Amino acid sequence: MILVTGATGNVGRHVAVGLAEAGAAVRTSSRRGGDVPADLTDPGSLGPALDGVDTVFLVWPGPAVPGIEDAVGAITERVRKVVYLSAASAEHGFWGTVEKAVEHSGVDRVFLRPGGFATNTLGWAGMVRDEGVVRWPYGEAARSLIHERDIADVAVRALLGDELDGTRPHLTGPANLTQAEQVRLIGEAIGRDVRWVELSPEEAREQLLAEWGDETFVDAALSHWASLVGMGEPVTDDVTRIIGRPARPFRDWCRDHAADFL
Numbered sequence: 352m353i354l355v356t357g358a359t360g361n362v363g364r365h366v367a368v369g370l371a372e373a374g375a376a377v378r379t380s381s382r383r384g385g386d387v388p389a390d391l392t393d394p395g396s397l398g399p400a401l402d403g404v405d406t407v408f409l410v411w412p413g414p415a416v417p418g419i420e421d422a423v424g425a426i427t428e429r430v431r432k433v434v435y436l437s438a439a440s441a442e443h444g445f446w447g448t449v450e451k452a453v454e455h456s457g458v459d460r461v462f463l464r465p466g467g468f469a470t471n472t473l474g475w476a477g478m479v480r481d482e483g484v485v486r487w488p489y490g491e492a493a494r495s496l497i498h499e500r501d502i503a504d505v506a507v508r509a510l511l512g513d514e515l516d517g518t519r520p521h522l523t524g525p526a527n528l529t530q531a532e533q534v535r536l537i538g539e540a541i542g543r544d545v546r547w548v549e550l551s552p553e554e555a556r557e558q559l560l561a562e563w564g565d566e567t568f569v570d571a572a573l574s575h576w577a578s579l580v581g582m583g584e585p586v587t588d589d590v591t592r593i594i595g596r597p598a599r600p601f602r603d604w605c606r607d608h609a610a611d612f613l
């Protein structure tokens with residue numbers, strides 16, 4: 352039995368479908384949904400979800416969610432293997448804390464390390480829908496955003512076989528696209544002209560602080576985007592190597608999500 356946590360989220364929902372299509376025994380979980388709801392911040396609640404489970408797809412919900420060691424401890428004392436949805440920047444954040452906790456437990460493990468998700472651009476959907484514009488900073492910052500279904504396809508491979516055990520694949524989209532190009536492709540997918548309106552870093556800081564609240568997170572995002580102007584993010588072939596076909600282009604992601612912007 353494979354337990355998929357974060358099963359109502361961007362990646363987990365596709366992992367659950369992929370496993371079921373492959374004929375695996377799957378149990379899904381999140382706080383409010385899935386076959387057996389459980390809260391990762393309340394390790395006691397994980398018991399029923401872990402009953403008879405051999406392998407876990409683990410999603411840690413975010414930086415502000417406490418209790419990593421306790422939850423990972425409760426999971427790893429019951430299972431043989433964990434496939435963790437980490438991040439390319441694992442060295443710097445809570446993802447590293449989760450990785451260390453899983454590693455110290457000694458279970459078999461795979462740490463999937465994706466770069467930025469294409470789903471992050473859904474944060475623009477309100478502006479696209481209401482005004483046909485995206486007001487954002489660093490239009491020339493280039494990113495290799497990855498389709499959530501590619502992460503899920505790799506996760507399914509990691510969960511069903513052992514050839515990825517002990518590895519940390521760095522998963523990216525197939526190419527870098529500037530943020531302004533991303534907006535143009537979203538417009539193409541929905542059949543509308545969507546304009547990029549460049550915000551200065553100062554204007555953006557104010558807007559993002561109102562939206563996201565967390566000053567450290569906002570400043571880290573701004574300096575990361577600034578560093579991507581003219582440089583772009585790494586593009587790896589780990590998706591191709593693992594699942595035997597290239598990662599889906601951002602244009603395909605836009606087509607799959609056109610309804611989210613209308």
Ligand SMILES: NC(=O)c1ccc[n+]([C@@H]2O[C@H](COP(=O)([O-])OP(=O)(O)OC[C@H]3O[C@@H](n4cnc5c(N)ncnc54)[C@H](OP(=O)(O)O)[C@@H]3O)[C@@H](O)[C@H]2O)c1
Nearest residue numbers: 357358359360361362381382383390391411412438467468
């Ligand atoms: N966005 C990016 O660019 C990016 C890049 C690299 C890595 N990541 C990492 O990817 C992960 C997010 O993946 P995602 O986008 O697929 O998830 P998501 O869409 O944000 O969904 C989060 C999932 O976790 C569940 N959840 C939230 N709090 C929970 C709790 N306390 N206990 C149990 N379940 C809980 C949610 O369901 P309920 O609300 O029902 O509980 C939902 O199923 C994060 O760790 C993020 O840091 C993101």
